[in-house]
Amino acid sequence: MAHGLLNLGTKHLAICDKVPERAEALAAALCARFGPGRAAASSDLDRVMSLADGLVHATPTGMVRHPGLPLRPDLLKPSHWVAEIVYFPLETELLRLARRLGCRHLDGSGMAVHQAAAAFRLFTGIEADAGQMRRDFDQLVSARRSLAGTDASVPSVA
Secondary structure (H helix, E strand, C coil), X not given: CHHHHHHCCCCCEEECCCCHHHHHHHHHHHHHHHCCCCEEECCCHHXXXXXCCEEEXXXXXXXXXXXXXXXXXXXXXXXXXXXXXXXCXXXXXXXXXHHHHCCEEECCHHHHHHHHHHHHHHHHCCCCCHHHHHHHHHHHHHHHHHHHCCCCCCCCCC
């Protein structure tokens, strides 16, 4: 995610992690690749969020077995955008909070589809049609929601 954000033009990336050494190592590697000052580790999430344009959430928090929010709700403001990487379930507490506050937001469906396309390529040597996979994914999620009449964003496992 960090490489993608910097490749797409993010000017400064703050990396927060419960394990400071992990954040510091990632920030150092990113600065070595993208240039000094492009990424920095921080343990002060309050300060980071007060200065941030948005949040990319890339922890297991919000997954079925790790429910909850990855940050205190008061740190998220309507001016933030939120990108959720969790896709199981698609509807996480973080996304519900972002929607309630009026934040622009993105669920983890793109992560699910593009991971599947990359895995398909690695296993078969054939390039997957990620666009078609996305359309199929969206259609399946929509059909499941319609059948269940609720948030059925968690795919069933057969």
